[in-house]
Amino acid sequence: MNTLRIVLKKVSPEQMFMASVLLVNGGNYIYNLILGRLLGPESFADAALLITLLLVLSFVGMTFQLATAKFAVVFSGSEWMNFRNLIYRYAIIFGMVTGGLVVFFSKEMQLFFKTQTPYMFVVFGFGIPLYFLMSVNRGSFQGNLEFKNLSGTYQTEMWSRLIITLALLLFIPMEPAFIVAIGISLSFLFGLIPSNFKGLSFSKPIILQPQSSKRVSQFIILTACYEFTQIIINNSDVLLVKHYFDEMDAGLYASLALIGRVVYFVAWMFVMLLLPAVVQKQKDGDPTAPILFKYVGYVGLLSVSIVAVCYLFPELIITLMFGDAYVSVAGLLWQYALATSLFAISNIFAYYFLSLDHYIPVILSGVLGLSQIFLIVLFHENLFNVVQMQIISMAILLVVQLIYFMKKRNSL
Template structure:
């Protein structure tokens, strides 16, 4: 009761409530992965890591629809907004059905490619993909309208249901199969839809968008889809390539390293969720936006430095506490992986900032260095340490170029103003 009284007296804003919710969701997702790592062991956890990576890939693909929905939920109003929402829901469902169908059809090939113990896990996962795309559009509406309470509920529902259902099946029925992981993920998509306003899916009367609006949506969708593809490559290609090139035991070790090292990226994501609608609204109102960028970059830089120092100072303690002694071989690489992830997280803030302003060069830059990272890992993978070093090189170059582009834009803006 005392805590509730303090919270009320402090008058926590919806944005702060959402940030706390995102931290709780990330903590729950971490707990989910950590428990799986301890229960399954390195070899079996490698299979689970493939499904978790597929979930991350799916989240980035669906994020295209969420960001497009969020941006135009700010810009469109009344009947135009209703028409837009009707169209985006239908397109999201179509893409979800297509992607999910492909995963189901090629389940056996995916099993062979990633050396997993079962193809059924891909079948179950593929069946849930359409639901995830609908969920992402739903979240995009909440994000754009800054309905952070509803947005928080969808994330909490997805995380809690996945955690409870998956671990419940494993512990109660003692089934340690990758199919159980897939069932838990599928179920979480259903709970993640709550709250969902079904009438908005098929409105009684949908107006046609005019050519200007349709062109704006199409352009932003294409460039956002391209950027989310680069996110998929940078964030997940290393785990999938390691699973392909290395034995299951080593792949499981690397999966634990990636999970711990990426904590800074998942924390950074909550700032991205707040950044996009804020920057779009400020631009719409004719106000300056750079101060918002500086604010969030400062937050991420401070968090990154703290995490890197902790990983450098107590690597074995962290590995042992989170995953157990079976994963201790990854301790020397922990701080190095955190450096690579931190540079990517900061670069990501710059890219989403310019994406919000309809400036797409940073998106292309991210695409180039995403491909560079994947290429470096494909050519240089003699050891897990070498894989991490290749990522540091690619991300250092990416951050340097993003900072140079920002400086160039600032100089250009000042010279334009002086004229």
Template sequence: MQLVTLIKSKKINPEQLFMLSVLAVNGGNYLYNLLLGRLLGPTAFADAAVLITFLLVLSFAAMTFQLVTAKFSVLFENSVFKSFISKVYQQAFLVGLLFGIAIIVFASSLQDIFNTSSSTMFVVFGCGVPIYFLMSVNRGVFQGKKSFKSLSVTYQTEMWSRLLITLGLIFILDITSPVIIAVGIFASFLFGLIPFKYFTISLKKQVVLGIHKKAIRSFFLITAFYELTQIIINNSDILLVKHYFESYEAGLYASLALIGRIVYFIAWMFVMLLLPTVVQLKKDGKDTAPVLFKYVGYIAAISFTIVLVCFSAPELIIDILFGEQYIAMAPLLWQYAIATSMFAISNIFAYYYLSLDKYVPVVISGVFGMLQMALVVFFHDSLAQVVHMQIIAMVLLLIIQVVFFKINHKKA
């Protein structure tokens, strides 16, 4: 009630409301993963972690459409905007359909590659992929137009439906199969469409974007490339560990990754605010660097705090969140947090330059994403070594991003 009163009295603006909403969503997603970890145990949680990782991969792939939609929703108006949105919806649904079909067709192969107990979970997941892509375009409209209340609702409905439906099915049916996890994820995509701008879709409408096509295509391709690097950096380690290690060890590592990545999920909140703000400042001819400094400062402070806490009480944190059966990962917790902190800060630089149509930092991220994956492929004698390889790659990535910024800012 106090929050509602504050909102009505305008003491909380839409951006602050969105930030609070994102914190709630991240908290709900963490609760979802923590409960699964406790209910399933390390071995079964390893299968669930594969699905959760697939969900993260999907979110990065669909983020391409969301960011493209957000950027050009700032720049386009009236009939051009409507034509653009119609076209993006069509293409997003087509790409999502192709991805979904591919996952369904290769479900058995995915089961063999990631050593899961079921292929059906991939089939169910694949059915929901086209819906997720439509949801991402819808969110891009809200993000670009700074309709943060509607944007908050879409994330809230997705998170709460996944949490409640999944846990409800587990307790009611008394089944811990990964298929149940997949059903919960599929259902959350449907709820994530709320509220949905149905009227902006026109499959029969002739879309004429003229001179804007080249700009849209260029930004789409470079954003797709960058999101691919995000997929590699943020998810390849869990999938590679699932491939190279036994299910028990993979489940332990999944718990470590979930705790350590809290920095990245908080940083994502600032990225959502960064892109439309930088695009608008550039459009108005204003200096954009202060916005970058502000968000880098926020993430650096949060990262330092999280690493310090993970270093000070790793066993207590893991015991509270996952239980004693995961306690073996305690010595690696603060080290993994360092890797994700370096990535989160460098990610702010990359998205900043992406907003300004400068793509060298994107290429840099791609190079170091491949480096991280290569290091893990060649050096995976232990889970500790896997974490150390990621620290090396991410520290180097941040150093290069900072050097690029100083050189570019000095020239400017």
């Protein structure tokens, strides 16, 4: 016991957070694997759609989280408290509007995505305001380097979703997609543990200094635009496959996407550490490029390893994770992992520039994100075409980000 305590004392908060993220990613994969095996490819297609919508929601929520994290570093005292009250107010309003729209258009979403029931979208919509509250809460922990509490919110969200969904699937005879929606929405409530709402007030007027207000508005708009490109790049393929292909192919592709995206999910922990570190270095007048090199190196090494494993053992990976019913897409696994790896590396560059208030990378990502949709719409004869279009788009995106960095490197 004493040895364990000594070891834990030597582990930095950042390392503890990285370990926590790996555990959360592992739990999320177990969650996806359980759904895939219990439901089979056709029923899994609807469940995977909800998981994709959860990813879309996470990108939107990241606007609130990153803004809160950045200005937790920049602001202090009463200015920080005013900003904190304001961002929580924005999150609640935006969450209620977004959730209301999802509920209102639930039947139209059922028709477009060819799902079994519209009520899965209704339940999902009711949980959306909680997600944005959770995002601001996490941003506060992230910016203040409270990695223990930040890790806790991810753990409570993940484990509650896994346990609630599995319990309902095993013991309640309802539409599987509806059950998955319940598990996702309830997990947002548990994701608010731990929280720090001390000092919040939603009744009194909130005023930021004009210069601060302008800076906050610019960053939120810039981040929102970039997160929109993230939604396009990271989720448009699954949504388009769900629309263009039958239930079987959509379910097979969903399993492929969930395995191939592992490098992207792991890369997120580096983004969480990157932003506050870069902002602090910029605030102190120190060079920021060395931080970028460190995290690009980590993600690059991770990417090469995962692509190699997917290339060498595709059928074994598919069979172990989802079962024999999904093995027909094994040949595409390493290619999908390659596309995701290219995106993950370019994403490190993009968030680095975003933390420094550079606008051009956001525009570039948006253009290439739209080009990915355009290419898939034009070339979707089979799943192979869909994956190839993503490799082309993401390779171009990474090259463009590298060129932009080379031009700006002397000032970083």
